[in-house]
Structure formats: structure tokens, C-alpha cells
Amino acid sequence: MGQLIVGQLLNGAIVGTLYGIIALGVTLTFGITGIVNFALGAFMMLGCYMAWYLTDGVGMPYPVAVVGAVAITSLAGLVADQTLFRFTRNNLVNGLLVSIGLIAVMEGAALLIWTSTPKNMEYVWPGVFMVAGLVVPKMKLLVVALLLAVILATYAALTRTWIGRAAYAYAQNPEAAELMGVRTKLLQSGVVVYSTGLAGLGGALYASLYSIDPTLGAVYILKAVEAAILAGIGSVMGSLFGGVLLGVTEGVGSIYLPIAFRDAYGLVFLVAILLFKPAGLFAGRK
Amino acid sequence: MRLVLAAAAFALLPLVVKSDFILTILVFSFLLGMLAVGFNLIFGYTGQLSMFHAAAFGISAYATYLSMTHWGTSFWTGMLIASALVLALSVIVGTICFRFRLKEFYFAVVTLAFSEMARLVVLNWNGVTNGTLGIILQEKPNIWLPGQGLVKLEGTLMWYYVSLVALALTVIVCLRLVNSWMGRCFAAIRLNDELGDTLGINVFRYKLAAFVVGNIIAAITGGLYAFYLGSIEPGFLSIDQSLAIVAMVLLGGRGAVAAPVIGALVLTALPHMIHLGAELRSIVYGAILILTILLMPQGIYGTLALLGRRRAV
Numbered sequence: 001m002g003q004l005i006v007g008q009l010l011n012g013a014i015v016g017t018l019y020g021i022i023a024l025g026v027t028l029t030f031g032i033t034g035i036v037n038f039a040l041g042a043f044m045m046l047g048c049y050m051a052w053y054l055t056d057g058v059g060m061p062y063p064v065a066v067v068g069a070v071a072i073t074s075l076a077g078l079v080a081d082q083t084l085f086r087f088t089r090n091n092l093v094n095g096l097l098v099s100i101g102l103i104a105v106m107e108g109a110a111l112l113i114w115t116s117t118p119k120n121m122e123y124v125w126p127g128v129f130m131v132a133g134l135v136v137p138k139m140k141l142l143v144v145a146l147l148l149a150v151i152l153a154t155y156a157a158l159t160r161t162w163i164g165r166a167a168y169a170y171a172q173n174p175e176a177a178e179l180m181g182v183r184t185k186l187l188q189s190g191v192v193v194y195s196t197g198l199a200g201l202g203g204a205l206y207a208s209l210y211s212i213d214p215t216l217g218a219v220y221i222l223k224a225v226e227a228a229i230l231a232g233i234g235s236v237m238g239s240l241f242g243g244v245l246l247g248v249t250e251g252v253g254s255i256y257l258p259i260a261f262r263d264a265y266g267l268v269f270l271v272a273i274l275l276f277k278p279a280g281l282f283a284g285r286k
Numbered sequence: 287m288r289l290v291l292a293a294a295a296f297a298l299l300p301l302v303v304k305s306d307f308i309l310t311i312l313v314f315s316f317l318l319g320m321l322a323v324g325f326n327l328i329f330g331y332t333g334q335l336s337m338f339h340a341a342a343f344g345i346s347a348y349a350t351y352l353s354m355t356h357w358g359t360s361f362w363t364g365m366l367i368a369s370a371l372v373l374a375l376s377v378i379v380g381t382i383c384f385r386f387r388l389k390e391f392y393f394a395v396v397t398l399a400f401s402e403m404a405r406l407v408v409l410n411w412n413g414v415t416n417g418t419l420g421i422i423l424q425e426k427p428n429i430w431l432p433g434q435g436l437v438k439l440e441g442t443l444m445w446y447y448v449s450l451v452a453l454a455l456t457v458i459v460c461l462r463l464v465n466s467w468m469g470r471c472f473a474a475i476r477l478n479d480e481l482g483d484t485l486g487i488n489v490f491r492y493k494l495a496a497f498v499v500g501n502i503i504a505a506i507t508g509g510l511y512a513f514y515l516g517s518i519e520p521g522f523l524s525i526d527q528s529l530a531i532v533a534m535v536l537l538g539g540r541g542a543v544a545a546p547v548i549g550a551l552v553l554t555a556l557p558h559m560i561h562l563g564a565e566l567r568s569i570v571y572g573a574i575l576i577l578t579i580l581l582m583p584q585g586i587y588g589t590l591a592l593l594g595r596r597r598a599v
Contacts, residue, residue, distance in 0.1 A: 036391065087580050092391055093335060094579050097536060100529055101579070104572025111565040229395060260410040267399040274396055275386045
């Protein structure tokens with residue numbers, strides 16, 4: 001029993017960092033452009049397929065394929081930003097619906113090109129560690145380490161560099177920031193593209209852990225939005241904590257409660273947080 | 287006036303159009319139009335983006351069926367029981383959301399959370415709802431016709447008129463509502479609910495009223511839709527279903543009571559008019575949604591009304 005709990009804690013933490021990397025994109029996009037980009041799930045799916053295609057189809061080594069997948073996903077994000085999201089800044093409902101339209105287009109295209117048969121590339125780095133009787137795949141540890149590094153780097157960039165100061169200034173007062181010389185258009189596009197890049201990275205790494213299919217984004221974006229709200233939208237480290245908290249709750253919850261309701265625990269948690277602590281768990285700690 | 291003309295045109299349509307295919311599409315459009323008109327009361331008129339609509343629709347479909355099989359009620363009584371259930375549920379959900387002053391995105395998320403919980407219950411309560419497989423409905427409701435007494439509601443033509451009447455009643459109820467003092471309270475809440483509060487409008491009460499009425503309309507639609515389709519499945523309560531309703535309202539237009547029906551008509555008919563695979567259909571659907579929002583933010587009705595006004599000047 002003890003091992004089961006530790007195992008679920010670990011698994012929850014791994015899935016939770018994946019939620020966290022998408023949640024980071026959700027939080028950043030919301031803070032700077034005022035919309036919730038639900039299409040980040042679809043960008044994650046694109047990242048998965050690009051990593052798979054570049055490895056399996058083109059024959060690149062997996063690490064190069066991950067970089068390529070992130071680049072392609074960011075490029076797609078740039079195109080989406082310039083043709084669609086540029087026109088929905090600070091319009092929550094329109095932004096939501098445009099991103100939903102984009103999901104339908106991207107998922108439809110993915111189904112056309114790659115069909116609904118799941119693809120699998122769990123072979124890129126097989127092997128496990130045995131830690132105190134627990135089986136931990138090496139790849140999972142690597143993925144968690146990479147995602148943590150990216151989230152920490154983003155945090156450092158936002159708190160220690162002028163880009164971060166510009167972003168915070170913009171979040172507090174857009175007009176004043178613009179008058180102070182912040183190039184706001186560039187900042188907004190940059191954030192949208194960066195968040196799609198993050199989703200692409202999450203997807204490219206996900207592809208090496210689990211089998212992939214064109215609809216996997218839907219679950220992840222919902223969980224990411226939940227995680228972002230749990231922590232309080234706008235908090236960078238909060239999105240990581242929110243993601244891990246959600247992942248662990250689901251993992252441990254499914255030991256004691258029926259597994260069919262796994263997706264409901266996060267929802268119950270979310271509703272409780274929104275009702276009793278609407279600014280999120282980590283409110284006030286930007 | 288235009289509405290009466292449109293209703294009359296649709297009432298006479300089956301005399302000209304005999305195609306079962308077209309009439310079937312119209313029946314679905316009318317039923318989904320009802321759903322969209324009810325939703326627009328919450329979204330377009332009161333300004334609350336509710337994601338609970340699909341849940342009200344789906345729960346009622348299941349509840350109607352269950353009360354018929356377990357308690358032996360007739361379809362119409364079952365529909366009343368289902369509506370009462372949805373009434374109770376939406377009072378609970380609405381009270382929680384509005385008491386805690388959840389707004390905009392947070393309101394959407396919490397209603398979505400309740401909707402998802404309902405879907406998970408339906409999906410996993412195998413003994414009652416038959417899980418993912420759903421339920422095949424063999425029975426058809428009875429209806430009383432003048433001169434013929436009680437007959438089974440069968441065939442496209444009968445359903446055509448039943449759904450048209452149901453849609454017309456919905457539009458009339460919503461028109462009466464938004465043109466009353468209550469409608470002005472809804473508008474005040476949409477434009478600025480804090481100001482409305484200072485002016486002495488009970489914001490909580492009217493938000494709840496709009497939410498409950500919209501959901502009851504969805505509940506009535508749920509029973510009709512399920513029995514016309516002949517099956518119920520958990521997808522009735524899905525997020526996609528909620529979003530499809532939002533898309534219909536946006537495409538048709540938020541500004542007029544009956545405008546969402548246009549959206550329902552287009553989004554139901556279009557995929558059937560052009561023969562496409564499921565994947566291409568999804569792409570076309572997404573593209574329509576994106577183009578509408580970016581190019582016609584007022585919806586089809588709003589854009590046409592604007593053009594008409596320009597020509598008149």
C-alpha cells in the first residue's frame with residue numbers, strides 16, 4: 001500500500017509537470033493578452049506529432065526532433081497569432097471561440113493526415129531506475145527535469161531581466177508601459193508564440209512517454225486551465241504547483257475512490273477554490 | 287411581424303418541399319434553435335457565459351427516459367419531471383455561482399465544472415444510463431390531434447410541426463420576457479451589474495431567473511431531441527455540445543431573440559449540404575466559427591440588419 005501511494009505520488013508529479021508547462025502558457029497568455037488560449041492543447045498535439053514525424057518519418061535523433069518540433073509549433077503559433085489572435089486581444093469570449101475554432105481545424109487536419117490510430121515512440125530511451133522497490137522509467141525523470149528547468153528559466157527571465165519587467169509593467173498598466181517604451185504589440189505576440197512553443201515542448205516530450213492520438217490535447221488543456229486557476233492566474237511558479245497538485249490529487253485520489261471519477265476530483269477542488277479563495281491558492285505571490 | 291411571416295413560411299413549407307431529407311434537417315435545426323434561443327437569454331441578454339446548457343439538455347433527456355421506464359409515466363409527464371429536476375439543479379448551481387459573485391471566465395469555468403461532473407456521473411453510472419453505449423429509444427411519444435384522438439408521434443412531418451410549434455412557443459416566451467421589465471433588468475446586468483445593483487436591481491435574483499429559464503428551455507428541448515433522434519448518449523452533456531450552442535448563437539446573432547435560429551439552421555444544414563468526411567467537416571466547422579467571429583462579430587442577423595439600415599439611410 002505504501003509503495004502504491006508513493007508510486008501514485010510520483011506519477012502524479014510527472015503528469016502534473018506536464019499540466020504545469022501548458023498552464024504556464026495559459027497564465028502568461030491570459031496575463032498579457034487577456035484571452036484564454038484553449039488551442040494550446042492542439043499545439044501540444046502538434047508538438048507530439050512533429051516529434052514523432054521527425055524521429056520516425058525523417059529519422060532524426062530524438063533530441064534534434066524535439067528542438068525541431070518546438071520550432072515548428074512556435075512557427076504555427078506565430079501564424080495563428082498574426083492571422084487570428086491579433087484581432088481578439090482583451091476580448092475573452094471572442095478569443096475563447098476563435099481558439100475553439102482553431103482546435104476544430106487543427107484536430108480535423110491531424111485526423112486527416114495521421115488518422116485516429118495512436119502512434120507510439122516510447123522506444124526512444126527505454127530503461128528504468130529501481131528506487132526502493134519502485135520502477136521509475138529514465139525517460140520520465142528526464143522529462144520532468146527538462147520541464148522543471150524550462151519553468152524555472154521562465155520564472156528567472158520574468159523576475160530578473162528587462163523583458164520580465166516590461167511584462168509586469170504591461171500587466172499592471174498597458175498604457176503607462178507603452179509610454180515608457182515597452183513595445184506592447186511585440187510583447188503580446190511574443191507571449192502568444194512563447195506559450196505555443198511551451199505547449200509544443202510539452203507535446204514533444206509527452207510523445208516519448210505515452211502513445212499519441214489527435215485528440216489528446218483536449219484533456220491536457222482542461223487540466224492546464226484548472227491548474228492555472230487553482231494557483232491563481234498570473235503566477236508563474238503557481239502554475240507549476242497547481243499542475244503538480246492536480247496531478248497528485250488525481251493519482252492519490254484514484255487509489256481510494258473509484259477511478260472512473262478521476263477527472264472529477266480536480267473539478268471539485270477547482271470549484272471549492274474558486275468559491276472560497278477566488279484569487280487562487282498562491283494569490284499575492286507573483 | 288417578420289417573425290410571424292417567417293413562422294407562416296415554415297408552416298407552409300411542407301406543402302412545397304416533400305423531401306424527407308430537407309425536413310429532417312429542419313426538425314433538427316428547430317430543436318437546436320430552441321436550445322440556442324434559450325441559451326441566448328443567459329448569454330446574449332444577461333451577459334453570462336454559461337457552460338451548463340449541455341448538462342441541462344442531456345440530464346433532461348436521460349431523466350425523461352428514466353421516468354418513462356421506471357415510473358411508467360407518459361412522455362409529456364416525464365418531460366415535466368425532467369424539467370423539474372433541471373429546475374432544481376439550475377437553482378442550486380445558479381445560487382452557488384451567483385451568491386459567490388462569479389463572473390465572466392470564472393462563471394464559465396465553474397458551470398463547466400458542474401457540467402463535466404454531471405457528464406462523468408452519466409458516463410459511469412452504468413446500471414442506469416448504460417454508460418458510453420447510451421440508450422436506444424424505441425418508443426415514440428403520444429400526441430392528441432383534433433379529430434384523430436391520441437396518435438403516436440411518428441414520421442418527419444408530424445415531428446416537423448411539433449418542433450416548429452415548440453420553437454415558436456419558445457420564441458414567444460423569450461420575446462415576452464426580454465421586452466418586459468425583467469428584460470430591462472437583464473440588460474442592466476449585462477451592461478454593468480454593479481451599477482444595476484446601486485440602482486436597486488436585485489442582481490442575484492435576475493441572474494438566477496435568466497439562468498433557470500434558459501436551462502428549463504434546454505430541458506424541454508432535451509426530451510424532444512432525444513426522442514426524435516431515437517437515442518441518448520453521454521455526448522449530449524459534452525463540452526463540445528455546449529460550445530456548439532455558443533457557436534450557433536454567435537453565428538446567428540446575440541441581439542435578437544430569434545436570431546440564434548439562423549445560426550442553428552446554418553450549422554445544422556451546412557455539413558449535410560456539402561458531402562464531406564468527418565475530418566473535413568470539423569475543419570469547415572472551425573473555419574466558419576473563426577471567420578464569423580473575426581468578420582461578422584454581430585452574427586448573420588446583426589450584419590444583415592446593419593446592411594438594411596445603411597441602405598435605408
